[in-house]
Amino acid sequence: MSGILVFAEVDARELRPEFWELVTVARNMSATIGGGIAVAIIGADLESATREAACAGADALHVIEDDRLAAPWPEAHAAALIQLCGELAPQLILVPRTILGAEAAARLAVRGGWPLVQDAMQLEVTPEGGLLAVRPVSGGAVAATVRANAGPWVVVPRPRAFAPAQSGETAETAPVRHVFAPPPFATSCGTRTRIEVEGISVDRAKVVVSGGGGLGGPEPFALLREVADLLGGAVGASRVAVDSGWVQQAQQVGLTGKTIAPDLYIAVGISGAIQHLVGCSSSQVIVAVNSDPAAPIFRIANYGVIGDWKEVMTAFRDTLAARSHQAGRAA
Amino acid sequence: MRAIVCLKQVIDPLTPATSLVLDAQGKKIRVGASSPPVINGFDEQGLEAALRLREALGGLEIICLAAGDRFNNDVMRRALALGADQLVLVQDPSLDTWNSYPIASTLAAAIRQLGGTDLVICGRQGSDWDNGLVPYILAEQLAMPILTLAKRVTVTDGRRVEIERVLADGSVIMDAPLPAVVTVTSELGALRLPTVAARLTAARKQPRQLALADLGVAAAAASAPEVIDLAIPVTGRSCTFIEASAGPGAGARLAETLLQAGVVRLGGEH
Numbered sequence: 001m002s003g004i005l006v007f008a009e010v011d012a013r014e015l016r017p018e019f020w021e022l023v024t025v026a027r028n029m030s031a032t033i034g035g036g037i038a039v040a041i042i043g044a045d046l047e048s049a050t051r052e053a054a055c056a057g058a059d060a061l062h063v064i065e066d067d068r069l070a071a072p073w074p075e076a077h078a079a080a081l082i083q084l085c086g087e088l089a090p091q092l093i094l095v096p097r098t099i100l101g102a103e104a105a106a107r108l109a110v111r112g113g114w115p116l117v118q119d120a121m122q123l124e125v126t127p128e129g130g131l132l133a134v135r136p137v138s139g140g141a142v143a144a145t146v147r148a149n150a151g152p153w154v155v156v157p158r159p160r161a162f163a164p165a166q167s168g169e170t171a172e173t174a175p176v177r178h179v180f181a182p183p184p185f186a187t188s189c190g191t192r193t194r195i196e197v198e199g200i201s202v203d204r205a206k207v208v209v210s211g212g213g214g215l216g217g218p219e220p221f222a223l224l225r226e227v228a229d230l231l232g233g234a235v236g237a238s239r240v241a242v243d244s245g246w247v248q249q250a251q252q253v254g255l256t257g258k259t260i261a262p263d264l265y266i267a268v269g270i271s272g273a274i275q276h277l278v279g280c281s282s283s284q285v286i287v288a289v290n291s292d293p294a295a296p297i298f299r300i301a302n303y304g305v306i307g308d309w310k311e312v313m314t315a316f317r318d319t320l321a322a323r324s325h326q327a328g329r330a331a
Numbered sequence: 332m333r334a335i336v337c338l339k340q341v342i343d344p345l346t347p348a349t350s351l352v353l354d355a356q357g358k359k360i361r362v363g364a365s366s367p368p369v370i371n372g373f374d375e376q377g378l379e380a381a382l383r384l385r386e387a388l389g390g391l392e393i394i395c396l397a398a399g400d401r402f403n404n405d406v407m408r409r410a411l412a413l414g415a416d417q418l419v420l421v422q423d424p425s426l427d428t429w430n431s432y433p434i435a436s437t438l439a440a441a442i443r444q445l446g447g448t449d450l451v452i453c454g455r456q457g458s459d460w461d462n463g464l465v466p467y468i469l470a471e472q473l474a475m476p477i478l479t480l481a482k483r484v485t486v487t488d489g490r491r492v493e494i495e496r497v498l499a500d501g502s503v504i505m506d507a508p509l510p511a512v513v514t515v516t517s518e519l520g521a522l523r524l525p526t527v528a529a530r531l532t533a534a535r536k537q538p539r540q541l542a543l544a545d546l547g548v549a550a551a552a553a554s555a556p557e558v559i560d561l562a563i564p565v566t567g568r569s570c571t572f573i574e575a576s577a578g579p580g581a582g583a584r585l586a587e588t589l590l591q592a593g594v595v596r597l598g599g600e601h
Contacts, residue, residue: 072498073505074479099499102463103479110467113553118462133556137460138360141348144429144460145560186476190504203499207595231595239345255344255372255458257517264594274351274458275344285594287585288570296348299563303594304570305585311578312585319586324597 001152002035005090007081008053009101010043011072015052018096020164023056025094025123025157027165032125033091038062039173042080044070054171061173062088066180072100073189078107079182085112087178091151092131097159105156115148121161131155139255139278140300159261160282200234202251207233207264208283210253212276213240214269214290214309221247223313224268230320231264238276254279269309272297289313332489333392334381334450337438337469338410339371340399341459351563358558359427360459368403370410373454375522376515380484381452382414382523388486392416394445398437400427404538412525412533419445423543429460429558432551435468440546442473450492451512455480466514468553476507482518 004026009016026037036059041050046065054061064080081104085093095105097119109116115131117123121143122134131148133155202208209228211221221235228235236253237246253260254276265283270276272288272295280286281300288301289312298304305312342351342362352361378395385391395410398421411418421437428434442448451473456463470477481494482502486509493506497518525533573588575581589595 072503075476099480099497106464106467110464110471110553113551115554115556116462116464117556131556132559137561138342138351139344139348139458139461141351141563142353142360143562144558145562146429146556147559148554148556150554187478187505187507190506192498192501192503194501230597255517264589272348273345274342274348277348278344278458278461287589289585294349298570299348301570303585303588304572305581306572307575307578307581312582315579315582316586317582319583320595320597323586323590327597 001089001091002033003088003090004029004033004035004037004092004094005085005088006037006039006058007093007095007101007104008039008041008049009096009098010041010046010049013045013048015049016096016098017164018098018101018159019053019056020167021157021159021162022094022096023165024162029092029123029125035091036060038088038090040064040081040084042069042077050175051171052167054173054175055168056165056173057168058173061175063175063177064180065177068180071189071192074100074103074107075185075187076182076189078104080180081108082111083181084178085152089152091153093152093154095154095156097156102156105154109154112152114152114154116154116156117146117148118156119158120155121158123155123157136281139274140281141274141277141296158282160284202234202236202253203258203260205234206262207231208236208253208260208262209233209266209268210236210238210270210280211241211247211268212238212270213244214271215241215246218246220310223317227266227313227317227320230317230324233262233264236260238270267297267301268313270297271295272300332388332390332486333394333448334384334452335394335396335442335445335448336374336377336381336415337451337453337465338374338378338395338397338407339454339457340368340397340402340407341371341457343367343369344372344458353561353563355561358429358561360561368406370406371454371457373456373458373515373517375454376517376519377452377454378410378413378415379522380481380513380515380519384484384486385414394419394448396438396441397421398426398434398441400424407538408533409525411536412530413523414529418536418538419541420538421541421543421546425543429462430555431462431464431468432553432555433548435465436472436548436551437543437546438465439469439472440548441541444541444546447510449509450486451475451510452484453512453514455514455516466512470512473510473512475510475512477512477514478505478507479514480516481513482516484513484515
């Protein structure tokens with residue numbers, strides 16, 4: 001049992017970008033886990049994704065390409081991953097925290113009886129050969145340090161907790177092909193429907209401007225929309241705002257809404273209940289505007305303004321608009 | 332036909348993060364007595380899925396099952412007020428644990444003790460530890476297929492369960508033969524409210540208690556990580572407060588600060 005296996009998820013023929021964050025984790029961990037880094041690339045129609053993954057500087061590239069892996073069918077993808085783990089016997093398996101990845105990780109861990117660490121923000125191997133990880137719990141309000149003794153370890157790194165690795169210039173790792181030999185499937189996977197979202201959806205936007213109960217009604221969301229438009233972003237909301245009927249459910253960020261990790265998250269009039277923090281605490285930069293200095297949202301914010309949201313956000317919009325106008329004229 | 336809905340009692344996620352208290356000794360997260368627990372939100376949606384199935388099928392026995400420590404009966408009995416035929420609780424101090432295996436093994440043993448089921452419905456994850464592992468362990472131990480992240484659950488011809496599974500950019504239809512485990516997600520919609528009449532009827536029903544010792548739960552061979560430390564805050568971020576004499580000044584200064592730090596870029600620079 002040795003080495004690190006990175007699960008490279010492919011969605012609609014494209015290598016998912018989380019892969020490069022996993023490569024960073026693998027490189028960090030390879031100093032203490034011998035046996036090199038292998039990449040597992042699983043799916044159908046993998047030509048361009050394989051070429052891309054071959055630039056990651058891994059020691060080996062294992063490919064399972066099969067038509068049954070064209071759909072995001074968790075049982076099939078997990079079976080392919082389980083098969084490769086059986087053949088390669090890695091010590092550490094890294095899987096992206098995506099809808100498909102998180103499920104493949106859970107199925108793999110349960111099948112192998114191996115310890116699973118979800119949402120890992122920090123990872124290290126202890127001198128005794130155990131795995132130590134830090135991960136958020138209770139919606140990110142608390143950090144838990146967990147220890148797993150015997151491996152193999154299945155780890156799902158937290159999105160954005162690790163910087164993406166740089167891709168190499170050339171495809172230097174030659175792919176090794178494996179024939180997919182799954183056990184009989186218990187589930188079946190049918191047609192996939194894609195939803196076209198109008199404008200930018202909160203889970204894809206690089207900037208999200210969210211409003212909460214502190215706004216007091218639906219009207220103030222127009223101001224947030226103006227700010228979001230200036231920044232090329234989307235408007236989000238807390239559960240209170242959605243439950244009050246001020247905005248649509250699709251905009252909800254949090255435990256019962258979406259979990260997002262934009263570059264910039266601006267929380268306006270949101271106090272920061274666990275319910276909400278779970279959905280936004282992976283954002284790269286968090287700005288909180290709230291009149292209550294004791295609001296928990298400030299605990300996870302990088303920038304905070306204590307004050308009346310209307311005054312603050314109106315001036316914020318005006319300043320951005322003026323700068324945008326200047327920039328437009330200069331260009 | 333029978334559905335068993337697994338419920339977990341958790342800290343109310345609307346609790347402000349600032350009121351959490353860490354029990355360093357026991358590696359537990361606590362809140363004051365003024366904040367009553369709730370049924371895990373995703374599990375409530377599991378109950379809603381079962382109630383909708385009962386309406387669609389014109390009959391379905393619904394048993395709500397929970398394994399945990401120190402249940403708040405008023406909170407858990409909400410399941411009865413909403414129409415569950417039975418509420419079954421396995422209460423034991425050892426079940427207040429981060430480890431998914433003892434909980435799942437207990438639920439699996441209780442399901443067997445209750446005579447099995449056609450469908451097990453779980454929420455996608457607990458809002459406390461967020462391991463999301465119990466449904467998979469249940470499926471493994473009960474030797475049932477598992478379908479996850481359902482926003483719609485239907486039973487076709489009494490033999491198969493079909494779900495609409497949520498994806499990041501849409502959904503996909505999946506199905507499996509019964510008996511099966513299904514997990515539901517928030518897109519399914521919130522749990523309905525109990526009627527006054529149902530509430531009154533439920534007030535006379537008592538939860539059924541199963542003793543852990545009587546279930547013959549086998550110790551799981553699987554290895555799970557243990558929690559060795561809990562800490563607040565999680566992020567290590569330190570908040571830079573933008574100071575100004577009044578709101579408008581602070582708003583303008585916030586914009587300048589973010590522009591200068593390169594956090595904010597304007598018009599088409601993305």
